Amino acid sequence: MSDRARITRRGLFRGIGTAGLLAGCKPSERPPTTTEDGEQPPPAGSAGALGPGPSPLEFTLNGQRQVAEVAPHVTLLAALREQLRVTGPKVVCDRGACGACTVLVDGVARNSCMMLAHDVDGAAVTTVEGLSQGGKLSVLQEAFIRHDALQCGFCTSGMLMSCQALLGRTQLEREDVEAAIAGNLCRCGTYPNVVAAVLDAAKGSA
Amino acid sequence: MPDDSKVTLKVGFAEQLRDIEVQLPAGEPKPWDARAELKVVGKPHPRVEAPLKVSGAAKYTHDIVPQGALWAAVLRCPHACALVESIDVAPAKSQPGVAAALALVKPGERMIFAGQDVAAVAAKTAEQAEAALQAIAVQYKPEAFVIDTAAAMQDGAPLVHRGKVEERSTEGDEPGAGGSAGQRGNVRTSPSMKKGDAHKGLRMAKVSHEATYTTQVHTHSALETHSIVVQWDGPKQATLWCSTQGIFSVRDEFAEIFELKPTDVHVHTEFLGGGFGAKFGASAPGSRMGFIAGELARQAGAPVRLLLDRKEEHLCTGNRPDSRQQVKLGAGANGQLTAIHVVAHGTAGIGTGAGVGRNAFGVYSRCPNILVESHDVFTHAGPATAMRAPGHPQGAFALELALDELAKKLKRDPLDLRLAHDEHPVRRHQFELGRKQFGWDEGKKRAAALRDKQARVRRGFGVAGSIWGDFGRGKAVVATVSVMRDGSVEVKNGLQDIGGGITTVVAQVVAEVLQRPIEAVRVRLGDSELGPSVGSGGSVTTASVTPAVRAAAEAVKTQLTALAAKQLGRKPEEITWSEGQARAGSKSIAWAELCKKIEGEAIVATGTRPETYGAYPVKFMGGNSYQIAGVQFAEVSVDTWTGVVTVERVLAIHDCGKVMNPLTARSQVQGGVILGTSYALTEQRIMDRVRGVMLNPNLETYKIAGARDVPRAIDVVFTPVDTGANNTGAIGIGEPATIPTAAAIACAVHDALGVAVRDLPLTPDRVLAALGVVPARGAS
Numbered sequence: 007m008s009d010r011a012r013i014t015r016r017g018l019f020r021g022i023g024t025a026g027l028l029a030g031c032k033p034s035e036r037p038p039t040t041t042e043d044g045e046q047p048p049p050a051g052s053a054g055a056l057g058p059g060p061s062p063l064e065f066t067l068n069g070q071r072q073v074a075e076v077a078p079h080v081t082l083l084a085a086l087r088e089q090l091r092v093t094g095p096k097v098v099c100d101r102g103a104c105g106a107c108t109v110l111v112d113g114v115a116r117n118s119c120m121m122l123a124h125d126v127d128g129a130a131v132t133t134v135e136g137l138s139q140g141g142k143l144s145v146l147q148e149a150f151i152r153h154d155a156l157q158c159g160f161c162t163s164g165m166l167m168s169c170q171a172l173l174g175r176t177q178l179e180r181e182d183v184e185a186a187i188a189g190n191l192c193r194c195g196t197y198p199n200v201v202a203a204v205l206d207a208a209k210g211s212a
Numbered sequence: 213m214p215d216d217s218k219v220t221l222k223v224g225f226a227e228q229l230r231d232i233e234v235q236l237p238a239g240e241p242k243p244w245d246a247r248a249e250l251k252v253v254g255k256p257h258p259r260v261e262a263p264l265k266v267s268g269a270a271k272y273t274h275d276i277v278p279q280g281a282l283w284a285a286v287l288r289c290p291h292a293c294a295l296v297e298s299i300d301v302a303p304a305k306s307q308p309g310v311a312a313a314l315a316l317v318k319p320g321e322r323m324i325f326a327g328q329d330v331a332a333v334a335a336k337t338a339e340q341a342e343a344a345l346q347a348i349a350v351q352y353k354p355e356a357f358v359i360d361t362a363a364a365m366q367d368g369a370p371l372v373h374r375g376k377v378e379e380r381s382t383e384g385d386e387p388g389a390g391g392s393a394g395q396r397g398n399v400r401t402s403p404s405m406k407k408g409d410a411h412k413g414l415r416m417a418k419v420s421h422e423a424t425y426t427t428q429v430h431t432h433s434a435l436e437t438h439s440i441v442v443q444w445d446g447p448k449q450a451t452l453w454c455s456t457q458g459i460f461s462v463r464d465e466f467a468e469i470f471e472l473k474p475t476d477v478h479v480h481t482e483f484l485g486g487g488f489g490a491k492f493g494a495s496a497p498g499s500r501m502g503f504i505a506g507e508l509a510r511q512a513g514a515p516v517r518l519l520l521d522r523k524e525e526h527l528c529t530g531n532r533p534d535s536r537q538q539v540k541l542g543a544g545a546n547g548q549l550t551a552i553h554v555v556a557h558g559t560a561g562i563g564t565g566a567g568v569g570r571n572a573f574g575v576y577s578r579c580p581n582i583l584v585e586s587h588d589v590f591t592h593a594g595p596a597t598a599m600r601a602p603g604h605p606q607g608a609f610a611l612e613l614a615l616d617e618l619a620k621k622l623k624r625d626p627l628d629l630r631l632a633h634d635e636h637p638v639r640r641h642q643f644e645l646g647r648k649q650f651g652w653d654e655g656k657k658r659a660a661a662l663r664d665k666q667a668r669v670r671r672g673f674g675v676a677g678s679i680w681g682d683f684g685r686g687k688a689v690v691a692t693v694s695v696m697r698d699g700s701v702e703v704k705n706g707l708q709d710i711g712g713g714i715t716t717v718v719a720q721v722v723a724e725v726l727q728r729p730i731e732a733v734r735v736r737l738g739d740s741e742l743g744p745s746v747g748s749g750g751s752v753t754t755a756s757v758t759p760a761v762r763a764a765a766e767a768v769k770t771q772l773t774a775l776a777a778k779q780l781g782r783k784p785e786e787i788t789w790s791e792g793q794a795r796a797g798s799k800s801i802a803w804a805e806l807c808k809k810i811e812g813e814a815i816v817a818t819g820t821r822p823e824t825y826g827a828y829p830v831k832f833m834g835g836n837s838y839q840i841a842g843v844q845f846a847e848v849s850v851d852t853w854t855g856v857v858t859v860e861r862v863l864a865i866h867d868c869g870k871v872m873n874p875l876t877a878r879s880q881v882q883g884g885v886i887l888g889t890s891y892a893l894t895e896q897r898i899m900d901r902v903r904g905v906m907l908n909p910n911l912e913t914y915k916i917a918g919a920r921d922v923p924r925a926i927d928v929v930f931t932p933v934d935t936g937a938n939n940t941g942a943i944g945i946g947e948p949a950t951i952p953t954a955a956a957i958a959c960a961v962h963d964a965l966g967v968a969v970r971d972l973p974l975t976p977d978r979v980l981a982a983l984g985v986v987p988a989r990g991a992s
Contacts, residue, residue, distance in 0.1 A: 084338075087275075088277075088337075088338070091277070092268075093268065093271070093272075093274070093275035094267075094268025095268075096272075096274065096435070096436070096485070097274060097519075098435045098436075098437075098522065098911070099522045099910060099911040099912075100521065100522065101522075101910065101912070103910060103911040103912040104435070104911050106435060133268060134266070134267065134268035135267065135268040135269075137266075137267065138267055143263060143266065143267065147263075147266040147267065150262070150266050151258045151259065151262040151263065151266060152258055154258060154259065154262075154875050154876060154878075154879045156259070156262060156265050156266065157486075157711035157712070157713070157879055157880070157883060158434075158435070158436070158483070158484065158485050158486045158710060158711030159262075159264075159265030159270055159483060159485070159711065160272065160434075160435040160436045160485030160486060161435055162265050162266060163268050166266060183919075184919045184920050185920075187918075187919045188918055188919055188920055189918075190918075190919070191435070191911060191916055191918060192435075193433055193434055193435050193486050193488070193887075193916065194486060194711050194879075194883045195879075195882050195883030195884070195885070195886030195887055195922070196879065196882075196883070197886065197918075197919040197922050198882060198922070198926060199879060199882070200919070201919070
């Protein structure tokens with residue numbers, strides 16, 4: 007009896023073809039085709055397809071233009087961590103259940119493990135590394151420290167990004183913060199301090 | 213060296229203070245007692261390493277990528293029990309990117325849980341490694357297995373182990389809590405805890421209560437999975453990065469595996485993403501990670517990263533065992549307990565350690581007859597390992613809920629019943645404090661009124677106690693403090709900060725002694741070359757480390773005092789320190805000036821901690837250390853239509869000796885309460901009885917509490933105690949903080965409903981079943 011007859015997410019992506027996936031995603035922003043010799047032609051009705059090898063990708067990462075060659079099946083999280091060595095976003099569940107990999111994509115908090123790197127082509131991505139300006143911590147980061155909203159720190163990057171996406175709203179209530187971090191798991195139990203920190207930061211930044 | 217000296221210490225708690233004499237070993241600074249006036253220690257201070265954690269700059273083992281590092285993946289057994297008939301890893305070696313492949317089992321070997329190591333590969337990328345595993349050909353012959361704790365106890369159940377099982381304990385385990393008193397079938401009996409004659413006590417009882425309570429398997433689920441990165445620096449030298457609670461346990465195990473000198477193994481753990489008891493040694497409890505990464509790196513001639521995924525983390529890195537506890541309580545006509553008898557069975561999977569802690573035996577010690585019998589039941593599942601207060605939350609749950617059920621029969625207030633049997637003066641003080649602060653008496657009346665009205669949403673109040681010991685270790689830590697010529701201060705120790713905040717506390721202790729700002733103290737931890745230290749387990753860290761750090765800082769200060777005396781032309785005993793200046797009469801010398809006079813680079817001193825020398829006011833059973841007290845009160849609301857339990861409030865009153873940093877200590881207690889709430893309400897490992905595999909090895913169906921699942925309010929109160937245990941007065945808090953939570957919540961649910969839900973987690977179906985509105989599902 008043979009082992010490991012299982013379906014992985016990446017395997018599934020490979021199976022149905024990245025081109026198919028991308029065709030279903032963001033047609034207007036699809037990058038130009040870079041198929042190698044002998045690769046299959048782009049599917050009918052689409053402007054092009056990627057893969058299976060690395061394809062060029064351009065986006066803004068923490069305010070800097072970023073150009074990379076990334077294979078189409080690679081998640082944004084994997085591209086950030088393993089290729090670009092931006093390790094603030096963490097791998098905890100790798101399937102959208104914990105929020106440790108949260109980044110902002112055009113200002114919206116997203117699980118970077120649930121996106122393909124090529125999904126952010128042309129977009130602005132902010133990771134926790136991009137929160138401070140010129141080495142100065144942001145109001146939110148300072149509030150996290152003051153309220154001890156972190157213990158081991160492994161959920162902190164994702165927590166901060168979910169909370170950052172929330173800031174700027176007026177009249178922030180406890181429930182708003184709890185809803186914003188409902189998808190961010192913390193095993194040390196920092197939630198009450200995170201809520202206090204965000205409410206405090208919201209006051210400070212208002 | 214001066215001889216041992218006797219000093220008088222003011223010890224105790226609240227209003228109950230007294231002087232005791234203790235014998236201090238040579239060179240030991242006079243302990244900070246109730247008279248000590250401290251400026252930095254005991255004050256809230258944000259974590260000194262927090263800027264790194266909020267900016268993504270903190271590097272965890274997951275983030276370490278040595279030059280040319282390969283990615284390792286492990287093939288795991290899909291069967292709960294199977295014989296390996298053949299295994300061929302050769303096809304994996306020719307897969308793209310693969311640099312090494314390794315069989316971890318031999319034909320004829322029996323696999324005994326789903327998730328066990330079978331083979332491993334190292335490849336350039338994670339995907340290549342995963343893909344290569346698929347090329348490994350393994351033939352298994354599945355065999356009969358047993359997953360259920362109850363089924364495994366039956367005669368004729370498939371045997372998990374064919375021989376006698378040796379215990380594997382770590383620094384996460386409670387000292388003195390192990391041992392075996394025999395093994396039969398899948399049942400291994402632990403030595404029982406016994407006082408008086410419980411059987412006789414039960415016969416004498418006028419009122420008795422007997423019921424069975426069950427708890428679930430709980431996985432640690434630290435956010436950073438078990439991970440190790442190995443780089444060989446030569447045939448006999450290696451550098452490791454490991455997500456571990458015990459740097460030296462990693463070093464020593466790795467050295468043993470590869471027959472190296474421990475000093476030739478260099479281990480780094482600058483940051484780790486939680487541990488909760490599961491991260492000791494180079495291996496995980498159910499996976500030989502140290503060997504796998506080390507051997508793959510050796511064969512490939514390149515560094516190897518082995519980072520488990522979430523599924524593996526659930527399957528093979530330990531868990532809190534389940535329990536079935538048959539509790540019998542007896543009371544006399546006066547309502548005093550005549551007997552406590554607990555018979556506990558639990559499964560630690562293929563491992564050991566399913567005891568139920570000291571709660572039943574140690575908390576209500578005015579009961580004259582107590583017998584606690586524990587049994588490990590082997591099942592074909594991943595091994596358990598120490599998890600935050602091993603045994604205690606399950607033991608507290610069964611005992612405290614049973615006490616509440618007895619109190620109901622006795623028509624006695626549950627808090628009164630506890631006070632009548634608890635001898636620990638601090639815990640009694642905490643119970644009384646909580647009664648007032650929590651609004652216990654009024655709350656109970658409100659709960660009763662809602663119950664009488666048969667209201668849809670009920671309220672309930674519960675309380676439970678905690679017991680743990682001050683296991684601070686002597687002679688285990690060597691800390692180094694240096695003051696440089698430029699006036700900077702550095703403290704070094706090979707300790708890891710698991711998230712409890714020890715980095716900050718270490719800085720505070722040095723800042724206190726040397727009268728420097730905390731920011732001026734550089735703390736270097738997380739490296740085995742920075743001096744011996746303890747593992748972060750058993751709530752020993754602060755108690756073990758801070759006294760050694762203080763001793764080193766005091767030794768440096770003595771040298772600085774001598775230097776100041778020389779500069780000021782006075783005798784060292786004439787020098788006093790204030791605000792970082794050395795003074796003698798009208799003369800003084802500022803810190804920076806003084807440091808410039810240091811001959812050579814720096815003044816450097818090391819410090820160690822002697823064995824515990826005081827344990828006031830109560831000793832932990834069978835030892836010379838203090839018994840740590842704690843109580844928690846919980847208020848719940850229960851929707852009797854949906855069965856949903858919401859924890860409204862928890863009041864956690866704890867003692868952790870002298871509180872070093874109220875900010876981080878409070879966070880740690882809060883975290884214990886949240887972990888306990890999650891255990892009480894939602895978390896459980898679900899096994900497929902037919903296939904023998906875990907059905908929810910992830911974080912969406914293995915449900916750990918999120919921000920909206922935690923108590924609406926958590927109030928933390930410390931009742932500081934000066935125990936005279938060591939020179940800083942620190943004792944631990946990590947474990948005690950989570951012991952009574954689930955018990956207090958279960959008691960509150962009992963209060964709300966008038967019937968007990970005797971199985972954890974307290975899921976809606978169980979609440980409805982207890983109310984009799986839906987049938988009970990099969991007991992776990």
